[in-house]
Amino acid sequence: MKGTVLILGASSAIARATAAAFASRGYGLYLAGRDEEELARDAADLAIRHQVPVATGRFDAEAFAQHPAFIEQVVEASGELAGVVVAFGYLGEQSRAVHDWDETLAIIQRNYTGAVSLLNLCANRMEQAGTGFIVGIASVAGDRGRQSNYTYGSAKGAFALYLQGLRNRLAPAGVRVLTVKPGFVDTGMTFGLPGMFLVASPRYVGERIARAVERGRDVLYVPWFWRYIMLIITHIPERIFKRLKL
Amino acid sequence: MNRLTENLSGWGRYPVAQCGLLRPERHKGLGGLSAEGGIARGQGRSYGDAALNQDGAVLLTERLNRLSAFDSERGTVTAESGLTLRELLDVVVPRGWFPLVTPGTGYVSLGGCIAADVHGKNHHHDGAFSRSVLEFELFDADGAVRTCSPDVQSEAFNATMGGMGLTGVIGDVTLQLRPVETAWIQAQHAPARDLEQALTFLQDNEHDARYSVAWIDLQSRGRALGRSVVMTGEHAVRDALPAAHRADPLQLKLRGERNVPLDMPGWLLNPLTIRAFNALYYRLEGRKTSPFIVGYDKFFYPLDALGHWNRLYGKRGFVQYQCVVPLEQAHETLRQLLDALAASGHAAFLGVLKRLGAASAGQLAFSMPGYTLALDLPFGGAATLELLQRFDEIVLAHGGRVYLAKDARLSAESFRQMYPRYDEWLAVKQTLDPQGRFSSSLSRRLGIGEPS
Ligand SMILES: Cc1cc2nc3c(=O)[nH]c(=O)nc-3n(C[C@H](O)[C@H](O)[C@H](O)COP(=O)(O)OP(=O)(O)OC[C@H]3O[C@@H](n4cnc5c(N)ncnc54)[C@H](O)[C@@H]3O)c2cc1C
Ligand SMILES: NC(=O)c1ccc[n+]([C@@H]2O[C@H](COP(=O)([O-])OP(=O)(O)OC[C@H]3O[C@@H](n4cnc5c(N)ncnc54)[C@H](OP(=O)(O)O)[C@@H]3O)[C@@H](O)[C@H]2O)c1
Numbered sequence: 146m147k148g149t150v151l152i153l154g155a156s157s158a159i160a161r162a163t164a165a166a167f168a169s170r171g172y173g174l175y176l177a178g179r180d181e182e183e184l185a186r187d188a189a190d191l192a193i194r195h196q197v198p199v200a201t202g203r204f205d206a207e208a209f210a211q212h213p214a215f216i217e218q219v220v221e222a223s224g225e226l227a228g229v230v231v232a233f234g235y236l237g238e239q240s241r242a243v244h245d246w247d248e249t250l251a252i253i254q255r256n257y258t259g260a261v262s263l264l265n266l267c268a269n270r271m272e273q274a275g276t277g278f279i280v281g282i283a284s285v286a287g288d289r290g291r292q293s294n295y296t297y298g299s300a301k302g303a304f305a306l307y308l309q310g311l312r313n314r315l316a317p318a319g320v321r322v323l324t325v326k327p328g329f330v331d332t333g334m335t336f337g338l339p340g341m342f343l344v345a346s347p348r349y350v351g352e353r354i355a356r357a358v359e360r361g362r363d364v365l366y367v368p369w370f371w372r373y374i375m376l377i378i379t380h381i382p383e384r385i386f387k388r389l390k391l
Numbered sequence: 392m393n394r395l396t397e398n399l400s401g402w403g404r405y406p407v408a409q410c411g412l413l414r415p416e417r418h419k420g421l422g423g424l425s426a427e428g429g430i431a432r433g434q435g436r437s438y439g440d441a442a443l444n445q446d447g448a449v450l451l452t453e454r455l456n457r458l459s460a461f462d463s464e465r466g467t468v469t470a471e472s473g474l475t476l477r478e479l480l481d482v483v484v485p486r487g488w489f490p491l492v493t494p495g496t497g498y499v500s501l502g503g504c505i506a507a508d509v510h511g512k513n514h515h516h517d518g519a520f521s522r523s524v525l526e527f528e529l530f531d532a533d534g535a536v537r538t539c540s541p542d543v544q545s546e547a548f549n550a551t552m553g554g555m556g557l558t559g560v561i562g563d564v565t566l567q568l569r570p571v572e573t574a575w576i577q578a579q580h581a582p583a584r585d586l587e588q589a590l591t592f593l594q595d596n597e598h599d600a601r602y603s604v605a606w607i608d609l610q611s612r613g614r615a616l617g618r619s620v621v622m623t624g625e626h627a628v629r630d631a632l633p634a635a636h637r638a639d640p641l642q643l644k645l646r647g648e649r650n651v652p653l654d655m656p657g658w659l660l661n662p663l664t665i666r667a668f669n670a671l672y673y674r675l676e677g678r679k680t681s682p683f684i685v686g687y688d689k690f691f692y693p694l695d696a697l698g699h700w701n702r703l704y705g706k707r708g709f710v711q712y713q714c715v716v717p718l719e720q721a722h723e724t725l726r727q728l729l730d731a732l733a734a735s736g737h738a739a740f741l742g743v744l745k746r747l748g749a750a751s752a753g754q755l756a757f758s759m760p761g762y763t764l765a766l767d768l769p770f771g772g773a774a775t776l777e778l779l780q781r782f783d784e785i786v787l788a789h790g791g792r793v794y795l796a797k798d799a800r801l802s803a804e805s806f807r808q809m810y811p812r813y814d815e816w817l818a819v820k821q822t823l824d825p826q827g828r829f830s831s832s833l834s835r836r837l838g839i840g841e842p843s
Contacts, residue, residue: 156416156417158416158454180417182418182419183417183418186418186457186459186471187457189457189458189459189460190457190458190459193458193459193460193461193482194458194481194482332416333393333414333416336393336395336414337393337394337395337412338393
C-alpha cells in the first residue's frame, strides 16, 4: 500500500470519484465528512472494489476548534498521511447571501476558512515529514468575480491563492500542492441548475485529479478547455465586463 | 432536491415523455418519491415507457451504486439498486463468482433486473433473476423502508419482482452468486434449418446447455421459415482453456467500447441491408459447430461492444416485441407470428428465440414455461402498431403474454388478459401504496393500479 489519503468532504460526488481513483492506484483512504451513514457506505464500497483499507471519521469544516484533535485522530487511525484532498464546499445562494450574513459566512467558511484551518495542520505535518501531497478543489468561479456567484467565487479565489502560497512554502520540503479548478461537473451541486454546459462527469474529474498528482502538476483546470475559457474571460476589460449579465 | 425537466425515452427511443428528473446522491434520497409519487429509473434499458412518467417525477438511481458487502466464501453480495451488472461483474468475476442470471446487456441496474424480473439464456435451468435475490430494501409510499425476502414481507417481495417499479423504490439488494472457475464460456453453435429444428435443439439434451438461445434469420421464408443459429454455452472449467489463459483464468481483457456517435439516417436499416446482414450472420455464425472458448462479455453481451447502438435506427426509434408462448402449440404459435411478420412486409432486424422454464412467484412476472420470441422492428408509425396488434391477437389466442420491460404499445385490455394474476398483485399494491403514488407512463397506459 502507498499510504493513506485523507478525503475531506468525502460524500461529494467529486470526492467519491477522486477517492476511487486513488484507491485504484493502491492508496488507502480516510473518508471524512458530516454524514456518517453515507461515509460508511462509501467506505464499504471502496474497500470491496479496490481491496484497500478505508477508515471513516466525522468532521465539520466550520468547527475550527475541533480540527487539531480531528487530524490527530486521523493520523492515529491511519498513520502519517500520504496526501490530503479538500473536496468539501458549498455553492450557497448568492441572492440570499446578499441579505443573509449567515449564508455569506457559511459560503466563506465552507469554501475557504475551514479549508485553511485544516490544511495548516496537514501542511505542518507534511513539511516535517518531508513528503506528501495536498489537493485543494477550488473552482473556475474563483478566477473572476461575477454578480451571480461572487461570494462563492471570492471564497474559491481566496482558496486558490492560499494554495498557491502553500505550494511556494512547501516546495523545498518536497510536498506537492495541486490546485484543482473544475468547470461544471455533474453533481448534486449542479443537477437541475439552469445554464449548465460542457458538464463533465465526476468520474472523469476524479481520474484527472489522481493523474495530476502522479505527474506533480501545480494547477489543474478540468476539463482542460476551461483553462482557455477562463483565459478569455479574465481578459475581458473590466469596463466592459462590469456591464455583462454574468 | 433539484429537479431537471427533460424529454426522456427508453432504449427503443419510442415513446418520448417529458419528465421531472430527481437524482439523489445519498441512500436516503431513494425515499424521494414518497411525497409526490413518480417512478424509479435505473439504466433506462427497458425499451418502452416503463421508466417514463409523462409530466411527473422520475427518480434516477444511477448515483446509488455502492457495494456494501461481499462474502467471497459464500458468494453473496449486497449493493445499492443503481449498481449495474457490468460493475458487479468487474468486482466478482476476478474473485470466482458470476450472477446466477443475466440479461443480454450488462448496462442494467440491479433495481431494473428485479423490477422486470429479467431472464437470461439459462431460464429453463435456473429461473429468472428473482431466483438469485435473497433480500432487498423497499422504500414504500410513506417513505418507510421495508426489508423484503422470500420469508419476510414475502408478499411485497413477490409483488416487486416483476412489479415494474410500481410497489416502491428498491434500495439495497442482496444476491446469491454462482461460483465459476474461469471468466470464459465454452460455446457452440448449431445451424437449424427451420423453426421446428430450432425448437428441438433448444430442448434436447444433445444440443442444450446451461445457456442457450437461438438467433432467427427473419428473412427466411417458406420451408426455411425460422431458420436459426442455436447458440449454447457453459461456464468453461480451467482445464478447458487454452494454455495462455490457464494461468489467470478469471481475468479477461475487456474490450473497449465503440460508440455510434450520432443518429443514423432512418434508411440505414432497410429491408435490403437487413437481409444482407442476416444472410451473412447465418453463414458466419452457423459455421462454428465445434466448441470454442469465448470471454463472458462476448458471449452474454455481444451488443454492448457498440455503445448507443439504438441510434442505428435513427430518430424514429424502434420497438421490440417480446412475447412468451406456452410450450403446447409453441411451434404453431411461433409460426403464425413469423408468418404475420413476413406477410406484413416489415423488416425486423433482429429475432431471438429462447426457452423459458418454470414461472416466477411474482404475480406480474413475465416468464412461464414455453418459448420467448423477441423481434426488433424500426418504428414505422401506424403500420407497425397494427402489426403488433395482430401479434397480440395471436399470442393471446394461445395463452401467451407480452414482456412489459420491452413494451411501448400494448392495450390495457390485452394486458389484463395476459396477466391473469393482476388482481392478486393489485391487492398487495394497495397495501404498499394505497394512494397509487408510484405510477409510470406504462402503468397509466395499461391501467396497472386500477381496479379491474
Ligand atoms: C440490449 C438489451 C438486451 C436485453 N436483454 C434482455 C434479456 O435477455 N432478458 C431480459 O429479461 N431483459 C432484457 N433486456 C431488458 C432489460 O434487462 C430490462 O428492461 C431491465 O429492466 C433494464 O434495467 P434498467 O436498470 O435499465 O431499468 P430501467 O429501464 O431504468 O427500468 C425498468 C423498470 O425497472 C424499474 N426500476 C428500475 N430501478 C428501480 C428501483 N431501484 N426500484 C424500483 N423499480 C426500479 C423501473 O421503474 C422500470 O419499471 C434487454 C435490454 C437491452 C437494451
Ligand atoms: N459541481 C461543480 O460543478 C463544481 C465546480 C467547481 C468546483 N466544485 C467544487 O468541488 C467540490 C465538490 O463539489 P460537488 O459538486 O461534488 O458538491 P456536493 O456534492 O455539493 O458536495 C459538497 C460537499 O461538501 C461537504 N460539506 C459542506 N459543508 C461542509 C461542512 N461544513 N463540513 C464538512 N463538509 C461539508 C458536503 O458534505 P456533507 O453534507 O455530507 O457534510 C459535501 O460532501 C466543492 O468544493 C465544490 O465547490 C464543484
